[in-house]
Structure formats: C-alpha cells, structure tokens
Amino acid sequence: MKAISTQTYGGPDVLAYSDLPDPKVGPDSVLVRVKAAGVNPVDWKILAGYLDPMLDTHFPLVPGWDVAGVVEAVGADATEYEVGDEVIGYVRKDAVQHGTYAELVAAPVRTLARKPASLSWQQAAGLPLAGLTAYQSLARVAAKQGETVLVHAAAGGVGSLAVQIAVARGARVIGTASERNHDFLRSLGAEPVTYGEGLADRVRALAPEGIDAAVDFVGGGVVDVSQELLKDRGRVASVADGEVKGKGGHMVWVRPDTADLTALGALADAGKLTVPVAAVFPLSEAAEALRQSMAGRTRGKIVLEVS
Missing domain, CATH: 3.90.180.10 (Medium-chain alcohol dehydrogenases, catalytic domain)
Incomplete structure (x- = not known):
C-alpha cells in the first residue's frame, strides 16, 4: 500500500x-x-x-x-x-x-x-477526533439546555464542532475568535467575542449574570479567565492547560468511543452538525x-x- x-x-x-x-x-x-x-x-x-x-x-x-x-x-x-x-x-x-x-x-x-x-x-x-474532543469536553462540564457556555477557540476544528453540539443541546453559546471569524461563528449559532486582553469584560457585557460552563481548546491562561466568569469554578474543561485539574477543573484527553461517535453522526444526519x-x-x-x-x-x- x-x-x-x-x-x-x-x-x-x-x-x-x-x-x-x-x-x-x-x-x-x-x-x-x-x-x-x-x-x-x-x-x-x-x-x-x-x-x-x-x-x-x-x-x-x-x-x-x-x-x-x-x-x-x-x-x-x-x-x-x-x-x-x-x-x-x-x-x-x-x-x-x-x-x-x-x-x-x-x-x-x-x-x-x-x-x-x-x-x-x-x-x-x-x-472523529475533533468531534469527540468537543463532545466529551461538553459532557465533562455537563453543558445542557438553557445554560450559557463559553467556547474558547470557537472557530477552530474542535471549537466549531463544540459550538454546534452545544447549540443542538439548547445552550446559549459565546465563542472566542479573531474578528475575521465572527460572522462564521454567528452562522453556527454562537455570539462571538474577540479573544485576548479584556476578554472577561467582553464576556460580562454579553452575560452579566455569569456563565454556566466553559471549554478550552487553546490554552494560554483562558482557564483562569473562565473561572472569573463561572458561577461554579469547577465547570471548566481544557484540552490544552495541564494545570486545569489543580485549579478544580477537568483535563480532557479524548477517548475512542463508538457510542459518542454514533451520537455525533446522528447530529450530522439530523442537520444539526456539519x-x-x-x-x-x-x-x-x-x-x-x-x-x-x-x-x-x-x-x-x-x-x-x-x-
């Protein structure tokens, strides 16, 4: 071969x-x-x-x-x-x-x-890998209908899938991305914010009552920013911050899982995930x-x- x-x-x-x-x-x-x-x-x-x-x-x-x-x-x-x-x-x-x-x-x-x-x-x-990472990260923070979820690096391969999965669950999604990707995030159902200095204030302007859950697909200190905004500081998961467990959150190393992969396929075939x-x-x-x-x-x- x-x-x-x-x-x-x-x-x-x-x-x-x-x-x-x-x-x-x-x-x-x-x-x-x-x-x-x-x-x-x-x-x-x-x-x-x-x-x-x-x-x-x-x-x-x-x-x-x-x-x-x-x-x-x-x-x-x-x-x-x-x-x-x-x-x-x-x-x-x-x-x-x-x-x-x-x-x-x-x-x-x-x-x-x-x-x-x-x-x-x-x-x-x-x-598979990106979808499972997104799916399992959202599961780890128990994101559900009616909640506000913050997705870091929301325009990337994993983040764009996490946005769609969370929206399909009935959550309100705020996603971080560069300004050139804001229209893309809106097309997926997210409310975009620019990442970088001042991020916490920009998220507070959209969600003054705070956020319910956060998933980090970029690292670089965004777990700390998330915990400033979370109602429950433990409801943050990261694939990129090795210190997240010590901060009370969840580290995610994606696992092969037929049931989860099948669920992602069902979302795709229902028109809720691309x-x-x-x-x-x-x-x-x-x-x-x-x-x-x-x-x-x-x-x-x-x-x-x-x-």
Missing part, C-alpha cells in the same frame, strides 16, 4: 510517500480502505516526539488517527461490520505506529462507527498539510484525500 511514513522524529520534512506492507488485521479489527484522513495538531506533535513520554512509538511510523473509508476485510471476531460498510473512526491504539495516512488501516472495532450519510468523505474524515473543511490535500502532500496545521490559523478541518 501507499502510505506516509517516517523513520525518525522530526518536522514534516522527514515524511516520505512510499510503499509499506498492508497492515495485519487482528480478531477484533477490520481492514479499512481509506477514502480520507483527518489532519490534527496531535499528528505533528507525535511526529516531533512530544508524546514519547506518554505513548510507545515504533518506526516506521505512519501518522494519523482520523479515518473515513470502506471495510475491506473483517477480523475473526469483528461481528459489528461487514465488507462494504462505510465507517469513520478515531483510530488511536495503545502504541503509535500504524496510522491513517495510508491507503489501508487496521482499525479496532471499538474505535469505529457508521459513516453519517449526510457528510462527504472529506467531512466525515474530519469529524464539519467545516478548510483545506484538502492529496495523501502525497501530507507534509504540506501538517505545515498548514502547525501555522495554527485554520478555520475548520484539514483533510487528506486518499482514494
């Missing part, structure tokens, strides 16, 4: 577009013919070795955890799927090596769900896709088109 791989840690320049053996399919896995693969910041962080203290890594390493594709073969005890089924997945395993930047990926069934019919392959590939796709690259140009991700200015998801 064709795949993007590296023999060493480094930047995007260490990646090669090459031939690798087809993956082996375990008893509780299926072989997926990849249609598209999502690109996430964690991909280039793994490539740089940042997660080495946390996850065992083996070379040659194929990056990528997001996939949308078609089941091509089924493991001996993978009764959940049949050949030809269309699936999406957040294919994070216990060790990092066999990722989704490839024509084929062996995916444990616990990481998969049915592809939402309403999403294109590109949109579907951008949903996946903004910022850029699409062919698999062979994965290095350039990662460079764009590293720039940190993308509105929506970056996706690799594989087959």
Whole structure:
C-alpha cells in the first residue's frame, strides 16, 4: 500500500510517500480502505516526539488517527461490520505506529462507527477526533439546555464542532475568535467575542449574570479567565492547560468511543452538525498539510484525500 511514513522524529520534512506492507488485521479489527484522513495538531506533535513520554512509538511510523473509508476485510471476531460498510473512526491504539495516512488501516472495532450519510468523505474524515474532543469536553462540564457556555477557540476544528453540539443541546453559546471569524461563528449559532486582553469584560457585557460552563481548546491562561466568569469554578474543561485539574477543573484527553461517535453522526444526519473543511490535500502532500496545521490559523478541518 501507499502510505506516509517516517523513520525518525522530526518536522514534516522527514515524511516520505512510499510503499509499506498492508497492515495485519487482528480478531477484533477490520481492514479499512481509506477514502480520507483527518489532519490534527496531535499528528505533528507525535511526529516531533512530544508524546514519547506518554505513548510507545515504533518506526516506521505512519501518522494519523482520523479515518473515513470502506471495510475491506473483517477480523475473526469483528461481528459489528461487514465488507462494504462505510465507517469513520478515531483510530488511536495503545502504541503509535500504524496510522491513517495510508491507503489501508487496521482499525479496532471499538474505535469505529457508521459513516453519517449526510457528510462527504472529506467531512466525515474530519469529524472523529475533533468531534469527540468537543463532545466529551461538553459532557465533562455537563453543558445542557438553557445554560450559557463559553467556547474558547470557537472557530477552530474542535471549537466549531463544540459550538454546534452545544447549540443542538439548547445552550446559549459565546465563542472566542479573531474578528475575521465572527460572522462564521454567528452562522453556527454562537455570539462571538474577540479573544485576548479584556476578554472577561467582553464576556460580562454579553452575560452579566455569569456563565454556566466553559471549554478550552487553546490554552494560554483562558482557564483562569473562565473561572472569573463561572458561577461554579469547577465547570471548566481544557484540552490544552495541564494545570486545569489543580485549579478544580477537568483535563480532557479524548477517548475512542463508538457510542459518542454514533451520537455525533446522528447530529450530522439530523442537520444539526456539519464539519467545516478548510483545506484538502492529496495523501502525497501530507507534509504540506501538517505545515498548514502547525501555522495554527485554520478555520475548520484539514483533510487528506486518499482514494
């Protein structure tokens, strides 16, 4: 199969577009013919070795955890799927090596769900990791109907999905973003505010009674700002602030979860959730896709088109 791989840690320049053996399919896995693969910041962080203290890594390493594709073969005890089924997945395993930047990926069934019919392959590939991060963060702070939720980095790949999920739950959403993304946030149902110095005052002007919950997808001290505004200081979750637990909030490291992924698909098929796709690259140009991700200015998801 064709795949993007590296023999060493480094930047995007260490990646090669090459031939690798087809993956082996375990008893509780299926072989997926990849249609598209999502690109996430964690991909280039793994490539740089940042997660080495946390996850065992083996070379040659194929990056990528997001996939949308078609089941091509089924493991001996993978009764959940049949050949030809269309699936999406957040294919994070216990060790990092066999990722989704490839024509084929062996995916444990616990990481998969049915592809939402309403999403294109590109949109579907951008949903799993970002969607699950948003969904599980909102669940951690128990955001619900009638509440005011503050979403930090609301125009990004995760934040834009969190806005839609919270709106679908009946919450009022205030989202931080640069001014150029304010109309985009309004189109998703959020009330935009500009991030940076004075953020707390700008949020108070919209919600003088305070906010009920906050989710942080950017870091940089916004947990502290959130806690100034929260009625209950514990109802803040972050994927980016390693000190949030010590401040009484919640740290979120997204987990593969079929039920949560299925719920996201149901929101999409009900017309309540879409996946903004910022850029699409062919698999062979994965290095350039990662460079764009590293720039940190993308509105929506970056996706690799594989087959």
